[in-house]
Amino acid sequence: MSAATGSELAWAITGILVVFFAAMLSMNIVITALPVIVSELGGTQIQYSWVLTGLLLANASSTLVWGKLADMYSKKLLFQLANIIFFLSSLAAGFAPNMDFLIAARVVQGVGMGGLISLSMAIIASVVSPRQRGKYSGYIGAVLAVATAAGPLIGGLTVDTLGWRWCFWVGIPLCLLALVVVHTKLTVPQLGAPGRIDIPGLLLLVIGCSALLIWLSFAGTPEFFAWVSWPSALLFTGAALIITVFVLVERRVANPIVQLGMLRDRTTVLAATSSAAIAPALFSCMLFLAQYFQIGRGFSPTEAGLMLLPMVLGNMLGALVTGRLITRYGYWKAYIVAGSLVMSASMFTLAFILGPQTPVWLIISALAVTGLGFGAQMQNLMLVVQNTVPVTRVGQASSLIAFCRILGGAAGTAILGSVMAVAVGTASVTSANGINPVYAEATGSLFLIAACITLIAVVCNLLIKEVPLRTSV
Numbered sequence: 001m002s003a004a005t006g007s008e009l010a011w012a013i014t015g016i017l018v019v020f021f022a023a024m025l026s027m028n029i030v031i032t033a034l035p036v037i038v039s040e041l042g043g044t045q046i047q048y049s050w051v052l053t054g055l056l057l058a059n060a061s062s063t064l065v066w067g068k069l070a071d072m073y074s075k076k077l078l079f080q081l082a083n084i085i086f087f088l089s090s091l092a093a094g095f096a097p098n099m100d101f102l103i104a105a106r107v108v109q110g111v112g113m114g115g116l117i118s119l120s121m122a123i124i125a126s127v128v129s130p131r132q133r134g135k136y137s138g139y140i141g142a143v144l145a146v147a148t149a150a151g152p153l154i155g156g157l158t159v160d161t162l163g164w165r166w167c168f169w170v171g172i173p174l175c176l177l178a179l180v181v182v183h184t185k186l187t188v189p190q191l192g193a194p195g196r197i198d199i200p201g202l203l204l205l206v207i208g209c210s211a212l213l214i215w216l217s218f219a220g221t222p223e224f225f226a227w228v229s230w231p232s233a234l235l236f237t238g239a240a241l242i243i244t245v246f247v248l249v250e251r252r253v254a255n256p257i258v259q260l261g262m263l264r265d266r267t268t269v270l271a272a273t274s275s276a277a278i279a280p281a282l283f284s285c286m287l288f289l290a291q292y293f294q295i296g297r298g299f300s301p302t303e304a305g306l307m308l309l310p311m312v313l314g315n316m317l318g319a320l321v322t323g324r325l326i327t328r329y330g331y332w333k334a335y336i337v338a339g340s341l342v343m344s345a346s347m348f349t350l351a352f353i354l355g356p357q358t359p360v361w362l363i364i365s366a367l368a369v370t371g372l373g374f375g376a377q378m379q380n381l382m383l384v385v386q387n388t389v390p391v392t393r394v395g396q397a398s399s400l401i402a403f404c405r406i407l408g409g410a411a412g413t414a415i416l417g418s419v420m421a422v423a424v425g426t427a428s429v430t431s432a433n434g435i436n437p438v439y440a441e442a443t444g445s446l447f448l449i450a451a452c453i454t455l456i457a458v459v460c461n462l463l464i465k466e467v468p469l470r471t472s473v
Contacts, residue, residue: 012127015178018177020144021174024151025151027052027147028151029158031286034287054110056413060406063117064205064257064258067399068197068396075123082115083182085112086116090109121402142319142320153308156305160301204245204246208239215232215236216415218418259396271401276405278377278378278405280413280454291420292443296439311367314368314371350370351448356441384464385397385400387467420446423442
């Protein structure tokens with residue numbers, strides 16, 4: 001790629017960003033559509049959460065695998081494969097006849113999304129130096145923010161006009177466009193050597209993550225089992241044992257899915273933990289805010305999408321501005337620390353003000369500040385870790401942070417979904433504009449839990465040691 005012209009590089013990165021936008025759009029477009037989908041397909045509160053949790057679970061489980069493959073094989077071919085998987089599963093989700101089929105299609109969609117997200121980061125890291133990457137990280141953050149902003153709004157408009165099934169089909173043209181652009185414009189050097197894939201490690205990783213998230217999602221809900229019960233204990237113990245065995249296997253195999261040596265680096269561990277801690281503030285809370293505005297306050301899907309817009313505009317602004325400043329001056333710690341403090345403070349504010357009668361202007365102001373803090377951290381934490389590893393392991397490093405972020409989002413969604421299921425009891429998950437104040441009252445409790453989790457990110461960001469960014473790939 002070093003021989004590529006500036007125009008070719010710009011086109012290639014544009015193709016990557018286009019499909020990255022489609023992937024992130026698919027995650028967020030269903031947020032405002034879910035109350036309608038669950039109502040029409042006769043779903044439950046747990047199934048409501050698992051339309052997103054299933055996607056995030058498959059995303060998290062597959063991300064590390066995609067990252068490992070990216071260090072062994074052609075990143076370009078893998079990117080195209082992930083795009084095709086995502087395209088076909090999106091098509092299937094739109095034809096879902098029931099909630100079980102929809103959740104299954106979303107799981108497959110998550111596998112494709114895991115590849116698109118981790119490979120996007122790995123490809124850019126393979127062709128752009130860390131110092132210049134701050135600017136491109138800002139672009140990725142901005143695309144994420146726009147997709148997150150456009151998702152709920154497009155979802156609301158689509159539900160109100162074409163119907164909810166089109167929510168899964170609107171990104172398909174972008175996938176096809178990206179396939180053409182990436183195929184014709186992208187050239188990525190292959191620096192790693194092919195080798196055997198760690199199948200035992202792969203299976204243990206997927207089973208362990210799945211068991212953990214199922215436990216977090218179902219424990220404490222009336223229709224399944226209590227937190228303190230034999231099923232809960234067995235599921236948690238099983239997940240812990242499987243993950244322990246996974247670590248032991250990875251220490252012994254010659255070509256592990258996860259290079260555990262990366263976890264000896266203080267910066268990597270702190271950035272990964274911080275990424276996991278901030279994820280519930282965006283993924284989970286956006287999901288339950290859609291319920292708050294529609295069921296708790298009586299707004300339409302389109303209106304609910306508009307209410308979420310300030311949070312994502314703040315996210316976009318935070319990502320673009322800090323990315324530019326990092327590229328210009330080379331310093332990054334001040335931005336991630338300030339971002340975590342701002343985000344945590346605004347989350348606590350939302351936790352205490354949300355209710356059936358809260359003024360809308362106050363909610364959207366706090367959401368804008370939350371997005372600003374999130375945007376200053378997310379892609380910059382990825383950049384920090386990429387700066388600490390050689391280019392031959394940039395795929396695994398990128399996927400590790402993406403894995404922690406998605407796992408944090410999935411765990412947050414599962415936990416908060418369980419809390420919401422208990423809080424609303426037998427209240428109907430319906431999108432009809434009849435107001436149910438139970439949902440409005442319960443949302444504040446969810447934000448309080450998520451706000452407490454963000455304090456972990458504050459501590460981690462303070463402890464990260466600032467290292468100058470490299471000026472070469």
